[in-house]
Amino acid sequence: MTDPPHSPSLPAAGAAKTPAHHGREGRHRLPGHRREAWRRRVLAYSQVELVPSSGRSTGDRCLLLVLVRKVVGHVEFRLCASCSEGVITEVSIEERFHRSGLGTRALSHLRARYPGVVWRTTLDRRVTRDLMRRMRVLRKAEDTRCAHARD
Template identity: 60%
Template structure:
């Protein structure tokens, strides 16, 4: 029985991560929907779709009058964590709605770290300005 060197297994981990990152950047489509059950104006959801399967979503509210948006939820399928898909989704949201100042209400660590990297401030912090949302 032959044993492989330790570097071999590490390469396969890196290769798998690169493949997932390429998949996240090439095979994911974005679809925006208005949430039907929510009565407030601007309640929307950006769906992340891979081959007719939703693999993530970004929920947000927008007020075009005051040019502010609030991100209320970010969920991404486990297999797409650490692939840059969250960054790509928030960048897509920013490019789709230019001129909107984004904030968040998220408190979970993973989305909070993503929002910090994307420089989207927390709406619940001490420096939060009042908003119509």
């Protein structure tokens, strides 16, 4: 008895492969993209420190996002203890940390640090709009301040 030239379980040498699935990389995924996003997320959560600081003007505060002695972003905000209201006036994060969860981590940190404060924002840019919607931070008119801040 002689064996056939190729076994039925293996495709012939010239036959095209037709896999049932496309493997880890997927048909439309960029190679290594998922690993890079995961690496950025781990870096954002394990090595970026959240450091409170004073803001540019009186009454403003700032949360710095620091990676090994380099500021990679900041969140500027105002607080009114009388109204129990916080207003986020600026969010800036380096582009390499976009979609890493760092913005969510920073706003969650503010909520934990100032419990009972209702957060609002004056921002209406495309970059921050999704973050504010995800974190359920309501939009506030640009020039409206509480009565305590006007005095």
